[in-house]
Amino acid sequence: MVREDENSMKKDQRKKELQQGHRIEAAQTALKETGLKATEPRLAILIALSENHGPFTADEVHKLINKRVCDQATVYRTLTRLVEVGLLRRCEFGDGIARFETAESGHHHHHVVCNQCKRVEVIDDEEIEEIDRFARKRGFSDVSHILEFFGTCPQCR
Amino acid sequence: MVREDENSMKKDQRKKELQQGHRIEAAQTALKETGLKATEPRLAILIALSENHGPFTADEVHKLINKRVCDQATVYRTLTRLVEVGLLRRCEFGDGIARFETAESGHHHHHVVCNQCKRVEVIDDEEIEEIDRFARKRGFSDVSHILEFFGTCPQCR
DNA sequence: CTGCGTGCAAATCATTTGCAGATAA
DNA sequence: TTATCTGCAAATGATTTGCACGCAG
Numbered sequence: 015m016v017r018e019d020e021n022s023m024k025k026d027q028r029k030k031e032l033q034q035g036h037r038i039e040a041a042q043t044a045l046k047e048t049g050l051k052a053t054e055p056r057l058a059i060l061i062a063l064s065e066n067h068g069p070f071t072a073d074e075v076h077k078l079i080n081k082r083v084c085d086q087a088t089v090y091r092t093l094t095r096l097v098e099v100g101l102l103r104r105c106e107f108g109d110g111i112a113r114f115e116t117a118e119s120g121h122h123h124h125h126v127v128c129n130q131c132k133r134v135e136v137i138d139d140e141e142i143e144e145i146d147r148f149a150r151k152r153g154f155s156d157v158s159h160i161l162e163f164f165g166t167c168p169q170c171r
Numbered sequence: 172m173v174r175e176d177e178n179s180m181k182k183d184q185r186k187k188e189l190q191q192g193h194r195i196e197a198a199q200t201a202l203k204e205t206g207l208k209a210t211e212p213r214l215a216i217l218i219a220l221s222e223n224h225g226p227f228t229a230d231e232v233h234k235l236i237n238k239r240v241c242d243q244a245t246v247y248r249t250l251t252r253l254v255e256v257g258l259l260r261r262c263e264f265g266d267g268i269a270r271f272e273t274a275e276s277g278h279h280h281h282h283v284v285c286n287q288c289k290r291v292e293v294i295d296d297e298e299i300e301e302i303d304r305f306a307r308k309r310g311f312s313d314v315s316h317i318l319e320f321f322g323t324c325p326q327c328r
Numbered sequence: 329c330t331g332c333g334t335g336c337a338a339a340t341c342a343t344t345t346g347c348a349g350a351t352a353a
Numbered sequence: 354t355t356a357t358c359t360g361c362a363a364a365t366g367a368t369t370t371g372c373a374c375g376c377a378g
Contacts (some may be wrong), residue, residue: 050332051332051333051377051378052377052378053332053333053334053376055334071367072368073367084334084335085334086368087335087336087337087368087369087370088335090368091369092333106263106265106267108261108263108317110269110342110366110367111367112267112367112368124305126309128311137305137309141305142302142305145299145302145318146320148294149283152292152294153324154283154325156286156322156323157283157321157322158321159320159321160263160264160317160319161316161317162317163305163306163311163314163316164316164317165306165307165311165312165313165314165315166311166312166313167310168310171312207357208351208357208358209352210351210357210358210359212359213358228342229343230342241359242359242361243343244344244359244362245358245359245360247342247344248358248359249358267342267367267368268341268342269342
């Protein structure tokens, strides 16, 4: 029981800390709009990803939020759900590990990954989205694409 | 022993069939150029991929060549080697499963995958390769990219 | 209250690896 | 011969799932 009380206290504490931020309402609103329940893991993940740059693996997300917030199975389930409802976006860097980032403002962008230091930089250029026309030319509709760049960054050269 | 003889007979049979094709010499030559030994699994995989369209998963490649030709561990090792030496190319469709196709003629291309029927079409346009400039603009060198399109094909619409 | 969410542990899936025997050059 | 290769089986690593309980609405 002492243990029980300690736990629930810590949990309340965490929730309170969460609520100090401003992003909490945004996250709650966003979840409400999708019809998903606003649970602690979901809020924590949404907030963590809105405060941190670059796409993260499921494991990185789990560390980013406090690991005690939830199980890693929940991290996977949550990431999948949030991608489904469009709050997150999934990126593929070709190494077989899925990475996630916020889909905020709904605008698509890409990354350059340094082959040496693995640093990730955002590439955000309206012009790039035009490439979808290459697929439309073939008669495809509802076209989307995955695009990531790799190279050697200026510092590593 | 009877079993032994049967096996080696079948193996010779397979080799012979292989040699009837014209692609065999090309495959042998290609392997020789890279310094890799011209083994049966490697020849079979090179030939299978040169005769069949579209990128295939390791498992599909294994079925494509006769499964008895080699173990699936060898399929993986072979695919990896052949990509390393540039005879094959690896594609990522964002589902966490690697796919392979021949790198013949050495020119880079992309795919459109139909979200409904999963049919894959090749998109080969010089112009597309220019997108690397978006990464170069950021000071990156040795730039490469992964790019795949998804959509609904004319037949499925 | 009730169904959606979650923890936990076990199950899957793709891919990799260690090692001893087989084979191309 | 001898450095590569391969088969087999076990190990990994990422992700998923079954099930009973927990909690948001």
